[in-house]
Amino acid sequence: MKDRRFVVYKLQKLAILLRILGFDVLYFQNEDYISVINLTKREYRILLSRVKFLRKLPWIFYLDKDDLNEQLEQIIKELKLKVNKESLFSRCSNCNNLLQKVQEEEVKREIPLSVSGRGYWFKRCLNCGKIFWNGNHMPTLEEKLKKLAILS
Numbered sequence: 305m306k307d308r309r310f311v312v313y314k315l316q317k318l319a320i321l322l323r324i325l326g327f328d329v330l331y332f333q334n335e336d337y338i339s340v341i342n343l344t345k346r347e348y349r350i351l352l353s354r355v356k357f358l359r360k361l362p363w364i365f366y367l368d369k370d371d372l373n374e375q376l377e378q379i380i381k382e383l384k385l386k387v388n389k390e391s392l393f394s395r396c397s398n399c400n401n402l403l404q405k406v407q408e409e410e411v412k413r414e415i416p417l418s419v420s421g422r423g424y425w426f427k428r429c430l431n432c433g434k435i436f437w438n439g440n441h442m443p444t445l446e447e448k449l450k451k452l453a454i455l456s
């Protein structure tokens with residue numbers, strides 16, 4: 305189910321990874337847990353956390369491991385998630401906004417020289433302005449997802 309929506313509390317790397325996979329993720333680091341829980345309930349999201357004293361609450365998905373890959377594996381397995389290839393890099397890892405495809409020409413002045421003219425795709429976040437491109441990490445990520453059997 306690719307339409308699962310999450311709240312990630314105090315686990316920035318996990319929030320970024322889930323957004324890269326295309327999931328709708330709100331991320332909080334310093335907010336108090338009561339308002340984070342309230343927001344989770346209000347928006348019918350799933351709260352992913354490693355905060356021990358929250359673990360008994362029914363709307364918390366408690367992560368057993370510290371390792372990012374193991375966390376992803378647990379989430380994917382227990383929530384029976386699937387990731388579409390098309391949804392990879394559809395969301396801004398910085399702010400969760402959906403990304404828009406742009407022509408290289410349009411972002412030419414904003415990207416490093418080393419990535420221009422190489423046939424990469426480029427996407428821009430209209431909310432925070434960040435620009436993304438596939439570069440070299442796309443094959444690595446796909447490999448990892450295939451290993452975890454979560455790419456469909």
Ligand SMILES: [Zn+2]
Nearest residue numbers: 396399429432
């Ligand atoms: Zn953004």
